[in-house]
Amino acid sequence: MYVPDIKLHNATTLEEAGGTLARYAPSVRLLAGGTDLLVDLKTGRATYDHLVSINRIETLRGLDENANELRIGALTTVTQLGSAPVVRERFSPLLDATSKMAAPQIRNVATVGGNIAAAVPCADLPPILTAMNASVALWLSGDERTVPLHDFFTGPRETILRDGELLTAALVPKPPPGFGATYARFGMREGNTIAVAAVAASLLLDSAGTVQDARIILGAVAPIPKMVKEAGDALIGQKADDDSFGAAADIAMKAAEPISDVRGSADFRRELVAVLTKRALTTARDRAKETL
Amino acid sequence: MAIPLTLSVNGEAYTVAAEPADTLLDVLRDKLRLTGTKKGCNVGDCGACTILVDGEAMNSCLLLASEMQGKSITTIEGLAKDGKLTPVQKAFVEEGGIQCGFCTPGMVMSATALLNTNPDPSDDEIKEALSGNMCRCTGYTGILRSVKRYKRHSGECTCKQEEPASKDAGKPKYDSVGVSIPRVDAADKVTGRATYTADVSLPNMLYGKILGSPIAHGRVKRIDTSKAEALPGVVLVITGADVTDTMYGVSPARYDEHVLAKEKVRHVGDEVAAVAAIDEKTAEKALTLIEVEYEELPAVFDPMTAIADGAPQLHDQYKNNVNTHVDHTFGDIEKGFAESHHVREETFTGNNVYQSPMEPHASVATWDNDGTLVLYSSTQVPHYVQYMMAHVLHIPLGKVRVIRPTVGGGFGGKAATSPLDLCAAILSQKTGRPVKMIYSREEMFHYGRGRHKQHMKFKLGVDRDGKIKAFKSEIHLDGGAYSSFGVATAYYAGSVVPTLYHFPAYKFDGYRMMTNKPACGAMRGHGVPQPRFAFECLLNMVADDLGIDPIEIRRRNAMTPNTLTVNEMDVGSCEFRATLDATCNKSSWNEKYGELPPGKGIGVGSGGFVSGAGYCIYRGQVQLSHEKPREHFQKRSIFPHANAIVKISEDGMAAVLLIGAAEIGQGSDTVLTQMCAESLGIPVSRMRIRSEDSDISPLDLGAYSSRVTLMAGHAVSRAAVDVVDKMKPYAAKLLDCQEEDVEARNGKMFINPKRDNPSRDRKGADNCCSDSAEAARCKGAAHDNPNRNRKGADTTIDDSRTIPWEEVARQYFNDNGPLVGTGCYKPPDGLGGDYKGSTVGTSPAYSFGTSVCELSVDLETGKVKVERFTDYHDCGTPINPQAVHGQVEGAIVMGASETIMEDVQFDEKGQILNPNLHGYLQMTIKDAPEIFSGIVDSYEPRGPFGAKEIGEGSTLPVLGAVAHAIANATGVWIKDLPITPEKILKGLKCVPGPGTMHER
């Protein structure tokens, strides 16, 4: 239960970090909060020879809002995200995830970048960020590219990140009027537990209450945070009511690819997906209506 | 390679050499020796390692020390300034926020972080802030109360706040007994000063680790330790070939464990080799270099399969893997069923529950030059450890000194000699250096000794009025790979069921089976909670069948005082009915039961337990056990189970109580101090207790079977009375009166000629020593109730006729030298019947209790939220009501947690799937219900001051109450534990709908 002998590098710039990453690939990882990485290293689930601490790269910290979007620096902690006035006022669906995730001691350390880049299927931020149409900014050798978050994940603990590439920020577009989103999660207990199944949903309604756009993303029930496009599409043009939500929930449930483990069987998780989808859509609709 | 680090901790700058990969936790504990910060899991799950970094709470086990340079770190040691506790620390001390104390530093740090930014938090905000801190003892109730009330403790005044609105029946009759004083060890625990075994550090110390088997069943063909030995820093590697052939265990009839595997391994984690190295990390690495070749054998994991012919055999001596078979029939069972108006038969299944104390097991061994083994052990049973070390190492018991540092909870998981104790001693003996060994959280699960999973087939017959006519129980206990406590567990599963209700006829068929899993042992309520759960469920089903209210059916069958049960258990005091009535009223049962909407449920369960086992685990004398032929068993104790010495300082100002009773968080140091002070007639503030060292304190059998308050309490009071008796001639001379008229109280001695015996001192019940020769030795104590010369708190003292207590003590010292009193306690002779196994379940006294649980169930997801508990207990006289409530609150949360979420799960190869605190789920503060705990008026003539037990009995009503409430909310009885959301959803699919079942 010790972190094995590793070489720890301190980067103060993106260039330094990227360079070190590229040099030691593949046996190298970035160290942000370390809440995921150190557990993996201590339990022997992963071994690396090198770690590159990015905690001294100040440009990766903090939130920045412009007319179109909120930029969340990769090193922003979950606590900082959840307590920022801009998030509480204009991006409040994120709070559904920040408030339910882990416990204060973890949230004070865990970073947004780490939560995304770790690419753990049950991570709490990716589903709601995806529901809010977020992208991620990726930096490689001085160039930054922007990729929709739902294209970022390729498998459990696998992403499109290339050797030497860092995630610098998550970008969340400003919700338009008629937009509502939420994150519904099921854990086996009330405190400090990971999601067994989770659903993030967003709806864009017109003034008549008809669905213009919809997104449904499943957490913890597929190898990656899974966007069920058919479920969202089925809602477009429909009234946002229990019937249409029920139909979408059915599609979402069938699209889930859960595993059975100590927390519950695949069947149980599928049932949860249906319930959570309905609940998430209902909350999303209520929230959307408030903005109209 | 080590690098220099500069850290700012508690305002001081420290420069240390550390590895880049060292965590802050390890640097704080091992390099800075700030051991107040605890390691409970090492992976972020428990919060015991919580510290503040620039004011924010973080888990120091998940921070690299090298990343912390330039930040301001605060640990528990940095809170109190100039020796003054912070308000929240004070609140934890005085509001009952502390039991074993292992979670306390982390809790206090999390609370401090919250209050620094939010001085007026709501309950929900407090719960959120503490949701990453696990506590296994308090049920979080006292912790929540402490944080809520911290402002009350912010003044300079340390005076006690008023008692919470009188929860408890009866007025205190004494000065120190029946009073909720803060724990005597609370201040040490809240400041991080308390030293747990893992905090012990001796010069030149090595660190040990044990290699566990990766397979569930196999023969060890070859072990090559050469690579491990070659690793720099490794000092010694031992295997089965290097240890004695003497086997060990718990029950003398079934010693079946080797220190390290001699030939076979029988479960994943079974001990194969051990390493001593210069640090723990090196020892851990060395384990990976030991090469073991196994011949894998077929394994068996299910007790029902294990019993079948042709199943893989674990041990030659247990045919068909039957480790213990109990076959008990009392009364005419056939007639009972034949005469029954209604008979119902059901099967129930328990779960694999683990004690999961927050403090991992640890041992430090060293050998004195005279050949004495000195063993620091995180144990509940120092004496049995001493006995077992002597047995295995072939040395006299007198050559073993066991030191029990502060223990961070046990619940039965630390009630036996552990492989750490044995390996540390052997490694230390062979290397000539002290050796420290600590289990990781994962290793704790592999060592096991948790609750037996029981497969129960129950049949209950009742008459028209619901009165029990006959009860039949068939149980298969999944014992795991070794006996451990299992023989007793199998008997307990049957013997403590009839102490609650009158059974005219009872049959119990019990089989404890061997399977290729870690051995099961004794956990809180030893063997009884699962049968009790099943019985309470069945009784509620039968009540529903007959249309009788579930509480009413209990009243009709309830045990009554002074009864010999059908299996010859000797029940004395019994206020079971009072607990039923009080719980019924307090919970507004009659208005709620059957009246709640779907998804809301209320349920009831009852339970009770022994107040100390009637007999010692090994039946003979204290001697070298391997030299000893098995003695013929007689129905009496050969030696006293509890022994105490009270030593008065030469100036008469302090009394030191020496007793080997194990404080493991349950509060025994505090209640024993209170009883001692009461019997001495001095205030608690003049008392100290030394219970941690077998060289200092006389034998006590330890903290198991809820025995300490009753048994050690007697020994302590008797030792104190012995002191007072020695002082009386001197006091009489100074006061110029008769010796018999002298009374000691509140630090004074005075004349009290109108003294009379307390009216409730029932005759003949209190028995110190069973024969007169021994009675003479346990002098001053025989047949005396310790409170014999107490009249009650309203006695007025005539000031003109008093002298200071200390003055009398000094006079005694001047003439005689040391003023010392001794006392001891033996259970009464002749407990139990004359049938095989009749000793298990015997006790001087029995406790009773009833719980009502209220909860809600999300009918779409199956999720249960346990909302409220109302509990009343008959624990005899509460010595410290706050401590009683603390036990109840802890037991309710532990019990509710095991009912709905706890389960050690195995794969098809016998690997544990969840050996950690995120996979093995225990309730957090956000899951814990609101709890009302009450105590009914009761007095046990066989207990000191009328006291019985609370520690284990409090668990027993809980499981059944939760299961009943779930059934009430959903209309579905789930009969296998834990009652998970998944099982509830499945069950809901098979019934017409919630709410239908209880409609009458």
Ligand SMILES: Cc1cc2nc3c(=O)[nH]c(=O)nc-3n(C[C@H](O)[C@H](O)[C@H](O)COP(=O)(O)OP(=O)(O)OC[C@H]3O[C@@H](n4cnc5c(N)ncnc54)[C@H](O)[C@@H]3O)c2cc1C
């Ligand atoms: C007790 C406990 C409970 C937890 N509960 C939850 C929970 O409820 N919900 C949840 O979602 N998670 C949970 N987690 C997981 C973890 O805390 C989060 O995923 C956290 O957000 C990870 O962030 P970090 O900064 O600690 O990541 P790190 O551990 O530092 O990094 C994680 C991974 O991401 C990579 N990485 C980090 N930053 C970047 C970057 N900028 N660019 C590229 N790669 C990067 C790292 O190299 C590493 O592979 C829990 C963890 C623990 C220990």
Ligand code: FES
């Ligand atoms: S030891 Fe750090 S959280 Fe348990």
Ligand code: FES
């Ligand atoms: S007091 Fe909390 S774990 Fe013991």
